[in-house]
Every structure is written in structure tokens, then in C-alpha cells.
Amino acid sequence: MSYIADKFEELGVVPVVVLEDAKDALPLAKALMEGGLPCAEVTFRTEAAQESIRLMAQEYPDMLVGAGTVLTTKQVDEAIEAGAKFIVSPGFDPEIVNYCQEKGIEIFPGCVSPSEVAQAVKKGLKVVKFFPAEQAGGIDMIKAMAAPYHELRFMPTGGINPNNLEKYLTFNKILCCGGSWMVKGDLVKAGDFDKIQELTKEAKELAKSIR
Numbered sequence: 001m002s003y004i005a006d007k008f009e010e011l012g013v014v015p016v017v018v019l020e021d022a023k024d025a026l027p028l029a030k031a032l033m034e035g036g037l038p039c040a041e042v043t044f045r046t047e048a049a050q051e052s053i054r055l056m057a058q059e060y061p062d063m064l065v066g067a068g069t070v071l072t073t074k075q076v077d078e079a080i081e082a083g084a085k086f087i088v089s090p091g092f093d094p095e096i097v098n099y100c101q102e103k104g105i106e107i108f109p110g111c112v113s114p115s116e117v118a119q120a121v122k123k124g125l126k127v128v129k130f131f132p133a134e135q136a137g138g139i140d141m142i143k144a145m146a147a148p149y150h151e152l153r154f155m156p157t158g159g160i161n162p163n164n165l166e167k168y169l170t171f172n173k174i175l176c177c178g179g180s181w182m183v184k185g186d187l188v189k190a191g192d193f194d195k196i197q198e199l200t201k202e203a204k205e206l207a208k209s210i211r
Contacts, residue, residue: 001153001175004086004106005127007039007064008155008176012169012207015200016041016068016157016180017052017188024188025052029060031193032183035200041068041088041178044075050082057083068178073099080105088178090131092116097123108155112136114145117152127153127175134159139167139174146173162206169210179203 001009008014015032017040019025025048032040038060042053044067056065066086067079076087076099086106089096093109100107101123111117111128120128130142133156137144142154156168157178168174182199 001126002106004064005153005175008127009153011037011039011204012176012211013037013165013182013203014039014041014155014157014176014178015183015203016043016178017183018043018045018180018185019048019052019188020046020185022048022051022055024191025055026059027191027193028183028188028196029056029063029065031197032200033060033063035182035197036204037182037200038062039064040183041066041086042084043068044071044079045069050078053079053082053084057085070096072096076100076103076105088129090129092119092128094119094123097125112141114148117145117149121149121152126151127155129178130154130156131178132158133168133177134164138164139171142168142173143171162203165203165206166210169207177207 067084068088070087070089087100088108090110092111108129110131153175155175160177160179161181168177182203
């Protein structure tokens, strides 16, 4: 696997972040770093995403900062320009996958069906996102779908929380889980970065205890 995938596996949990204002990017990055999860998937759902990635990547070069919810090749370019180290898309879009591979940036596309997984394998991908995880059948669906694809690993995201993390991370085809419970929007808006750091530390310790 790649360095990024290895790091994801080591961490167990990848924080999925929605930032409405780029001013929150650096205090959030600091909270994640000090909480023990030096990683963030910053979703391109807001206007602040590109600038947030830029700030995090510049101030914390050792942090794995990537772009999530990437839907267009234009967003891929914007993410790369800002310093993103990986791209995550909610679904399997061959155009996005091809473009990322051409650009030399790691892509983790969403796959929830055997047909999508088959396309991912054909593209040479070793890790795919499984989204929305709980709504799409959860760990049972992943186990059933993973059986024929021996080398593929999954990164489930959507509905993951401390109460169900263990059932995912104990399955060897799960690389890591994406989660937002430690970086909830209301905590970010309130500027409660101490609480975010506390929840991040708890998430890291929980993942470590499971594995």
C-alpha cells in the first residue's frame, strides 16, 4: 500500500471535517494534531474548503490533509493547488479517478456495489471508500462484498461513531474509518477546540485499543 494508506491504517480513524470559515482551519488542525490524529479530510461542501486546506497544509506540513466530497476535475485541481495530499469522492466517478491518477494524487472513491468495486479494481485501486456506510448495509455489506476481492481494503464513512467503531475495525478488510463525531460542526462554530482535542484523543485511544 501507499504511505497515505499505511498512515490511515495506523491511525484507524480519519476525521472528516466541514469548515464554514477558513479562520477555524488552523485551531482545528492544532486540536487534531495534539489529540493524536494528524489527519483531516476537508470536505468540498463549503466555499472555505480550498483556503482551509491551504492553511492547514502550509502551517502543518506533517499533517495528512486531503479533500473530500470531490465531485469535479476542477475541484481536484483546486485541492491539489491548495496542497491536498489525497482526494476522496462520495461515489465512483471514472473521470475523477482517471484524472487523479493522471495528476499523481491518491484517490479514494466511494463504492457501495460489486459493480463499482470491480471498476475500482480494474483501475488498480487498493483502497476505496464505502459511503454512506451504515445506510448502505454497514459491516455486513462490506464483508459480503469484500469476499471475492482479496486485495481490496475499505474506508467506511457515514454513521460511524464510538459505539460501532469496533465492529468495523476488527474486520481485516477495513483500512480505517472516516468519522466526524470528534469534529462536529457545532463545536467548530463555538470555537470549542479543547473539546475537539479531547474527543480526538478519545477516538485515537479507542481505535488503538481495538487494534
